[in-house]
Amino acid sequence: MSKNSPAIILSCPQMGENIGASARGMLNFELQDLRLVAPRDGWPNQAAIDNGAGAFDVMSETPVFDALPEALSDCHYVYATTARTRDMVKPVMDVHAAMKDARERHAQGQKIGFVFGPERTGLENNDLSHCHALIHVPTAPDFSSLNLGQCVLLIAYAWHSSAIKESKIEIKTGDADPVTHEKMEELFLRLEGELDKARFFRDDNLKPAILRNIRNMLLRAEITDQEARTFHGIISALIGNKTQD
Amino acid sequence: MSKNSPAIILSCPQMGENIGASARGMLNFELQDLRLVAPRDGWPNQAAIDNGAGAFDVMSETPVFDALPEALSDCHYVYATTARTRDMVKPVMDVHAAMKDARERHAQGQKIGFVFGPERTGLENNDLSHCHALIHVPTAPDFSSLNLGQCVLLIAYAWHSSAIKESKIEIKTGDADPVTHEKMEELFLRLEGELDKARFFRDDNLKPAILRNIRNMLLRAEITDQEARTFHGIISALIGNKTQD
Numbered sequence: 001m002s003k004n005s006p007a008i009i010l011s012c013p014q015m016g017e018n019i020g021a022s023a024r025g026m027l028n029f030e031l032q033d034l035r036l037v038a039p040r041d042g043w044p045n046q047a048a049i050d051n052g053a054g055a056f057d058v059m060s061e062t063p064v065f066d067a068l069p070e071a072l073s074d075c076h077y078v079y080a081t082t083a084r085t086r087d088m089v090k091p092v093m094d095v096h097a098a099m100k101d102a103r104e105r106h107a108q109g110q111k112i113g114f115v116f117g118p119e120r121t122g123l124e125n126n127d128l129s130h131c132h133a134l135i136h137v138p139t140a141p142d143f144s145s146l147n148l149g150q151c152v153l154l155i156a157y158a159w160h161s162s163a164i165k166e167s168k169i170e171i172k173t174g175d176a177d178p179v180t181h182e183k184m185e186e187l188f189l190r191l192e193g194e195l196d197k198a199r200f201f202r203d204d205n206l207k208p209a210i211l212r213n214i215r216n217m218l219l220r221a222e223i224t225d226q227e228a229r230t231f232h233g234i235i236s237a238l239i240g241n242k243t244q245d
Numbered sequence: 246m247s248k249n250s251p252a253i254i255l256s257c258p259q260m261g262e263n264i265g266a267s268a269r270g271m272l273n274f275e276l277q278d279l280r281l282v283a284p285r286d287g288w289p290n291q292a293a294i295d296n297g298a299g300a301f302d303v304m305s306e307t308p309v310f311d312a313l314p315e316a317l318s319d320c321h322y323v324y325a326t327t328a329r330t331r332d333m334v335k336p337v338m339d340v341h342a343a344m345k346d347a348r349e350r351h352a353q354g355q356k357i358g359f360v361f362g363p364e365r366t367g368l369e370n371n372d373l374s375h376c377h378a379l380i381h382v383p384t385a386p387d388f389s390s391l392n393l394g395q396c397v398l399l400i401a402y403a404w405h406s407s408a409i410k411e412s413k414i415e416i417k418t419g420d421a422d423p424v425t426h427e428k429m430e431e432l433f434l435r436l437e438g439e440l441d442k443a444r445f446f447r448d449d450n451l452k453p454a455i456l457r458n459i460r461n462m463l464l465r466a467e468i469t470d471q472e473a474r475t476f477h478g479i480i481s482a483l484i485g486n487k488t489q490d
Contacts, residue, residue: 091414164341169378
């Protein structure tokens with residue numbers, strides 16, 4: 001975990017449980033610079049430790065500050081998370097835009113801070129005046145109650161996943177070898193032969209199209225060498241010729 | 246909330262608390278098709294209701310199934326979430342890729358399912374064989390313990406945010422009018438005049454560059470009409486001429 005990775009600053013958090021959940025969510029996504037401003041129930045806090053699932057054993061010590069500006073002293077750019085939009089002249093970003101912006105600043109060596117307000121009220125306008133930009137997490141209008149720990153988790157996840165330049169899909173084959181075209185061809189030809197014998201193709205005119213469909217279907221499945229052998233076994237079983245299995 | 250929006254299927258969930266957190270996280274992000282397969286502690290479950298923060302009052306009834314295939318019967322494409330990669334021939338997607346894929350299928354009218362395994366063990370290979378693809382949520386290798394409710398929250402968030410085509414940054418000005426160029430020019434010229442009087446520009450050669458810097462700085466701040474007036478007041482105060490404020 002980079003020393004320069006973003007700080008998560010909880011301003012006046014009320015419930016220890018949420019501090020614990022925040023720490024846990026941060027570590028899940030490789031953040032560990034947690035800072036507390038005037039936590040209601042003091043610090044250290046047993047409820048936080050209990051709900052942290054070991055997070056505080058892994059994290060370096062969590063500093064506690066009396067006021068928000070002190071907690072931000074080494075930060076170059078600070079984003080405040082808010083549920084409501086405010087009557088305030090300030091850039092408002094959605095999460096994706098904020099992370100793109102933060103990644104660019106981080107790459108330039110800037111220390112980033114993400115500030116979260118207390119559970120009940122959120123950040124006060126005075127706190128917001130210490131922050132450069134607002135992050136708005138859009139939630140369902142009729143059920144928008146993200147709790148503090150969940151909100152920190154989402155921001156930590158969004159930060160972590162913003163490092164992934166391109167999304168990817170890969171087919172896991174484990175130890176299995178993909179099948180060669182030659183063996184697929186053997187399989188197709190055998191299947192075609194057996195279907196012929198079984199009078200599967202009632203209309204000779206349709207036969208080429210049906211064969212193409214079957215071929216497309218099996219290629220799309222990107223089957224493995226082992227699976228091709230299994231398929232031979234299936235054909236053998238269905239035609240009642242166990243000796244070819 | 247669309248009737249065709251994705252289903253969240255919890256296979257053999259153990260703790261009611263996590264079912265409640267899942268429901269809550271779903272509703273935060275406009276999903277409400279929750280399905281349970283053989284919940285350990287039965288259904289309905291008081292711990293789920295308590296931890297759902299009212300989610301079950303908003304959601305339609307949560308159906309319970311004996312086995313996974315029944316819960317998936319109306320789905321066209323099903324993603325399983327796994328913490329570990331498996332020795333199994335199956336597309337493995339990161340969250341972003343999975344949501345892109347799912348959005349395309351959803352736009353074609355397909356019913357999507359996201360399947361989550363029990364807390365302790367995750368999904369069994371037999372369960373996975375009913376799913377088309379795996380979603381891998383990358384977490385810190387040394388602190389990877391995402392709980393079930395958190396995992397559902399992240400997937401719901403990722404689904405919801407995948408609908409946002411372009412990320413955006415906007416400057417919220419509230420009711421404030423942006424300042425006109427004319428008034429900015431008045432402000433600059435007044436500032437320049439006062440700085441001249443105060444012998445701020447010690448080197449006439451540097452004066453144009455310094456003025457450009459000040460101009461750039463103030464334009465970058467995109468100040469409002471009210472803020473321009475405030476700035477005039479600041480100048481007045483600093484020069485000791487309160488009558489101009």
